[in-house]
Amino acid sequence: MRKSFLFALLLATALTACNDEDDKDDGGSGQAAQMQDAPAPDSLPDQFKQVSGNASAGQDAFRFETFGNERFWTDALRLPQGIAASGLTPLQALQIGLSVNVDALNAATRTAITNAIAQINDGTPPAQTAFGDPAVTLSLINQNAVIGVVAFNPDGTRKALANTGTLNIAGGDKVGLSCAGCHAITDNSVLPPTVALNTTGSIGRAVDGPTPHRLDVGRIFAAGQNSLAYYPFLQARFETLPGGTIGRGGFPGLATTVSSLPTEAEADTYLTGSNPTTGERFYPVGHFDDTGDGIGNPLHIAPLFRQDLAAPYGIEAGFDKLDDFSNNVFVNALDPTALLTPAGRDFLRTRANATGDELAEDYERVLRATGVAIETTPYVRSRTGLTPGVPASPTGRRVDETRLRDLNAYLISLPSPRRPADVDTAAAARGRIVFRTLAVSDGGNCTTCHQVDPNRFVPPNVIPMPTIYPAYTPAVLAQRMPPQTPIQNSDGPNPFFDDKHIVSDGSANGKVRGTSLVLLLDLTRKTKLLHDDSVVGTDFRSAANSLFDPARGANAAHPFYISDSTKRSDVIEFLRSLETER
Incomplete structure (x- = not known):
């Protein structure tokens, strides 16, 4: 960030x-x-200068606050449905860079993980242990133990840590994303990244702030059944843009025309595929795209400790205030449907002229074609009617100010990692x-x-x-x-x-x-x-x-x-x- x-x-x-x-x-x-x-x-x-709130409350916001984006990730992009349908195992989750906070696990799951590690060390294939069981993945998510992946009950309350239930999407459970997903690791105390297992995620106590350099954000998003819902943050092809598309590695761009729409397979190719000549990923590992401009421009994820030293924010210095940057991530990058509001469309038009209008129209067509009711969007809870196009409210929206200030306090308080011993x-x-x-x-x-x-x-x-x-x-x-x-x-x-x-x-x-x-x-x-x-x-x-x-x-x-x-x-x-x- x-x-x-x-x-x-x-x-x-x-x-x-x-x-x-x-x-x-x-x-x-x-x-x-x-x-x-x-x-x-x-x-x-x-x-x-930042206005700061309560750092303890800020830790909760950093790890678990979604401001309602679970509705986007569950009802529009359908991420948990895709995870369940694909049978994602804990081993596969660790292989795409996700990490598990051991402090959020119930006793039975801790024992199962300990036993599985011992079995693997003794030569048992991981698929024959708890690491090969998709049901364990859903349990980890349900316990809010997967860092940055936040589970909610049907009534909208957040699920308790270390609970003994199971994730029930059909029953109304939802899953959203928090800051920690891109800005936290663990201390590796239970299981560090392991070459023999091809894992880049880890299991241990959560360490907030450092970048998970091997987090495969593209594969995580592609796990959703409707990754096209993230269209403005993918690489699009524009009739109004000279050259049509801009991004990495020769990806042709997702084309939305009067007579055709991009496919889910094409979106997943952008998120997970590589240039056949160079082998370069279109959406590189360790990167995240926080700019809803239809350009394929993900950047390496930044650390979020000692943010009192770090102003301004964004590689292009677009935000003088940390809370403004945080707000933009929540109201746009983690729920891009705000770009289809009148203020959001005005923002796109101001930034990109005819190309901004084209992006909005194409996005609306994609959402409608994939069964997303835009009449119920945007999903994130926020104040509306604010001035659009300014850093404090780019799309005329802003999430709860108290939570933003608490988040400021926590990110300012986070220490930097210590120097290596060697x-x-x-x-x-x-x-x-x-x-x-x-x-x-x-x-x-x-x-x-x-x-x-x-x-x-x-x-x-x-x-x-x-x-x-x-x-x-x-x-x-x-x-x-x-x-x-x-x-x-x-x-x-x-x-x-x-x-x-x-x-x-x-x-x-x-x-x-x-x-x-x-x-x-x-x-x-x-x-x-x-x-x-x-x-x-x-x-x-x-x-x-x-x-x-x-x-x-x-x-x-x-x-x-x-x-x-x-x-x-x-x-x-x-x-x-x-x-x-x-």
């Missing part, structure tokens, strides 16, 4: 700011290097000097934008797209009313780097088209860097080594390099060492 969809050392002033190719230092004369910290403010400007402290100390030095020959000046002290605010700057991506030479697709810049798209060495900004750039709120800065925390678990995951390694060290290697070229996204391999390694160790005091 935070702008750290992008990990990078973004420099605001010059493409050479972190290069070490010229402006050589004193040649070993012993003169002390000049150093600086980032231009972070001592206190955030008023526009970024950090080389001497190398990290040397890397800190390189990171801070003004002598570009030392690979420094990274603090032109980034804060060296992780306990201070991330500078609330927006880095212009041509600075962070020199190959950004966009073609204009459509004009918009000022202050919005045109709808535009660029290819180049990183063709998906700007996809998030094609429609939903910061110009609507008076900001430049560019990327916001990031929290440089909890990096060691990452193996893919930049918000489009275009820099890949076997672990964080190798991925970061590639990020800073001049071999990527002057026109690549984030072209700020450290040629000296030793200094590069030291900076990487410094980044691995970063943690906050709480």
Whole structure:
């Protein structure tokens, strides 16, 4: 939910700011290097300050609040029906990155899981244990033990943790989604991700805030019987858009015409399929698309701890307030039917002109054809009649203010993960000097934008797209009313780097088209860097080594390099060492 969809050392002033190719230092004369910290403010400007509520209530909101989106996920997308019909087993759920909070399990289920792990360790095939039983999956959901998947009784009350019932969709039970689904992991205390089982989810005590980097959101959504209900957040094909469709890997786009509609199989191909030539997923693992623009632009999921340091929010810096971003996720991304209200249609028209109108009309046709009564939508409980098109209420709606403020308090209070135990402290100390030095020959000046002290605010700057991506030479697709810049798209060495900004750039709120800065925390678990995951390694060290290697070229996204391999390694160790005091 935070702008750290992008990990990078973004420099605001010059493409050479972190290069070490010229402006050589004193040649070993012993003169002390000049150093600086980032231009972070001592206190955030008023526009970024949060109003916070009760952090304890915020934990409940983070883990279990849906504001009624269970009606969308059950009645429109039909996710629990699809899970039940497919016979999804606990092992398969763990294999798509879902995790289980052991503290929410009843005694019988804890025993069954303990026994199953012992059986597997003794050589029993997982399918012959509780991990192969689809009924156990439904029980886990019913106990509200699957992190981020929230079960409700027919009367709308949330099911109690560790209950002994079963999920009964035919009887009126419903299932919704909460923040925790994309922003929590476990401590791995019962079962960590296991290569032998091909699992990327885990079982243990819930740990809120960190990103579940291997969560396969596309496969989870495709498990629904009507994933077409999520149409605005899929990759569509437009008659009003030059080129027709925009997204990853050559997906042709879901076409809605006067005489034809896209199929469920086509939607599932987008959510789970790959380019046959490159093998690249259309909807990558670890990504989530929070922009209902019909463009295939999912981004790597961001962490949600220490959000007091993190303003503004969204990779395009679209939100100054954390509660505004949270509201947008609930009233739009987790229930896109709000886009079909008069205010929602007005929002789409303002952002995308004729293409916005086309998206709304196509979405209505898709919902009606798949048996969704739009007369009963939107599903999420919210205040209506608010000003549309502004960050506080993009589609003229806003969920309960008290819950949003409680959520603020919790996300601000969440500590960052601790540094890994294997950090080389001497190398990290040397890397800190390189990171801070003004002598570009030392690979420094990274603090032109980034804060060296992780306990201070991330500078609330927006880095212009041509600075962070020199190959950004966009073609204009459509004009918009000022202050919005045109709808535009660029290819180049990183063709998906700007996809998030094609429609939903910061110009609507008076900001430049560019990327916001990031929290440089909890990096060691990452193996893919930049918000489009275009820099890949076997672990964080190798991925970061590639990020800073001049071999990527002057026109690549984030072209700020450290040629000296030793200094590069030291900076990487410094980044691995970063943690906050709480």
